[in-house]
Amino acid sequence: MTASSSDKQKRRRSAAQEDEPKGKLPLAVLVGEDVSLLEAVARFLIASLRQGGDGIRREGEEEGGACPGGELGARFCAAVSASFPQWSQKLDLAALDPAKPETGASSLAAEGFETVVLDAEADGWEAVVREWASGSFFSSGKILWVKGATFLGTAEGGKSLKDFEAWAEEAGRSWPPETALVVFVPQAHLDRRKRTVAWVERRAAGVLTLALPGARQRVAFVQEVARANGVRFTEDALAYLEYALPAEYSALRLAVDKILLYARTRKGEALDGEDVRLLVPPPEEGDAFPLLSAVWRGDVREMEMHWSALPGGPNQAIRLLALVAQRIERFLVLRHLQERGHRTESELARASGMHPYAVRMALRESARYSEEELVRFYLEAAELDGRFKSIYREEERREALWLFFLEIATKVARPTRSSSSAG
Incomplete structure (x- = not known):
């Protein structure tokens, strides 16, 4: 009986893995949807390379054997192996470097490293390989930041994945001196169905997934x-x-x-x-929160202040109207639940699916309005939304919206079209 082609491929892969060196590489892979968090962790990791002294290197050598990449490679592997296991259990946000993301590269340069930032999606993995193989002109070494390596996640691999696979064979046997690599995968998790991901988890100094x-x-x-x-x-x-x-x-x-x-x-x-x-402000309302809060409190003077300070832009009035309608919906839902016997904030939160504090704020803001008034405001908001679709000048929308806000704040109803025409 002849062996199948799949069996032959498996034997070739296992033979290749046996020939592959067993040690770790100065490669760190950070996985997560929040790129700013990945960058903060990377900055903290690299800053720690300056703080550990020679003891870090000896500890790394004892745990995982010699790591290629010279002095920088050894220190990098040791720092990753010391940090990633505990970070995977609990990440201490307060300990992270507070430097802003946009200044990350310059802050690393201040550490004495040559820092090169590349985008795997825009530049391709070929550009990464060229920079990785070129060595460093600085005695402290080179650290490559490679962003956008989505091909290691659930995205389709394409050419970048094939280039990465070819690079992996070379990297496993010949790593340039004084060079380390940090790869960012801006997705929820790695795709373990891909053969290359198994190589990454086997050979990288560490893989850290951050939720x-x-x-x-x-x-x-x-x-x-x-x-x-x-x-x-x-x-x-x-x-x-x-x-x-x-x-x-x-x-x-x-x-x-x-x-x-x-x-x-x-x-x-x-x-x-x-x-x-x-x-x-609440995440869904952003810079509009102070204005909307003043509207529901009936503080016209504060409304005017926040209204004038609010940035303009196309469709701003439509956005504000949608936020007001959303608040009114919450108010009416809570009134309905109260009528059905839900009294406490926790009961209302469970029944409505809202956060308990959102319930508390909604109850405060709606307390001075009757249910009839809230229903009227909701219907007028729907009417105004229909009018906005036929109004193309933002100034006209803002003027109509301001009058609606004044009606809510003062509880003085505007004359409807039918009543004004009848008069």
Whole structure:
């Protein structure tokens, strides 16, 4: 009986793997949908290369054998093997380098490394191979950042995947001195159906998959950074932050910076819910949150201030109208659930699928309105949305929307078209 072609291929692959060197390579693969978080982890990892001393290298050699790439390669492998296992269990957001993503390359250059940033999607893996093989002109070595390696994830591989497979054979046998490679895969996970992914998991110094931090982890991060800067929060503020803090690391870091900057003006006072609501708006409303909150409180003077400060742009009025209609829907849903016997915030949150703090805010904002008024506002919002589709000048839309906001804030109904024509 003759062996099948698939059996022959398996034997060839196993023979090739036996000939392949067993040690790890100075290659780190970071996987996750939040690129800003991947970059923050990479910056922290590379900064640690300057802090460990020769002890890091000896520890790495004891654990995984000699790592190619010279002094930099050995230190890189050791840093990855020391960090990735614990980061895969729990990532300490507060420990990450707070440098902004756009300054990442320059901050690494300050460490003395030659830093080259490439995009695997735009430049192709061929460009990566050329840069990888060219060596370094700096005594401290070269670190390549390769972004957009989606071919290692669930995206189709195409030419880049084939080029990567060819490079892997060369890299496993001949790694250039004083060179390390960090590859970013901006997807939820690697595609283990691909043969190359098995090679990556076998030969890379480390593979780290990072999910978006959960709400409690984000609040803990903000609390830790705030505590280190002498900033305190009330319970109401913490409840709101759990609801509103963005999941993306760069946006989360920006929110922390805004909180710390504002806290300096409070001279040690604890920040309350109203403070943090202005600093960290709900993710779905963004810069429109202060304006919409003023509308439902009936504060016309504050409405005017936020209205004039709101950036313009096409379809801004349509966006604001949609946000108002969304709020009214929430108000009416909660009223309906209350009529059916759901009383507490937690009961209403479970029944509506809303966050408990979103329920709390909705109950506060809608308290001064009757159900009849809310229904009227909702119908008028639907009518206004239909009119906006036939109005092409944004100025006209904004004027009509402002009058609608005034009606909500003052609870003074506008004359309808039918009543005005009858008059």
